[in-house]
Amino acid sequence: MRAGGNLPAPGPAPPKTRQLVGWIMRHPTALNAEDEQGLKHALAACPELNALHRHVQAFAEIMTKRRGQDLHAWVNGVRADDLPSLAAFATGLDKDWKAVTAGLTLHWSSGAVEGIVNKL
DSSP, rough: GGGGOOOOOOOOOOOOHHHHHHHHHHSGGGGOHHHHHHHHHHHHHOOOHHHHHHHHHHHHHHHHOOOGGGGGHHHHHHTTTTOOOHHHHHHHHTTTTHHHHHHHHHHSSSHHHHHHHHHO
């Protein structure tokens, strides 16, 4: 407290979880200037959140550019950063590694057929 009983000016309110997840999950070019600043501020304040953001962006790149060959390095990076939720996701990938890497590498998919089977 400052002399005279004045309290320091409060900083900006931290973002809500839902808002933060939205910022992280969106493509960086889809963020408006205010959201981009909010995300930068949140990432600077929390190293674990910054690591999570990097891994989510890297995984999105692997998916959209069909770079399944990079998945092993991504999984090792997730485990090295000790992020429990992503580590659990990586462990799930290990259970069917060949199918996952094929899905992230090959240009064809059985998704349409599986969708019809699920309707039945």
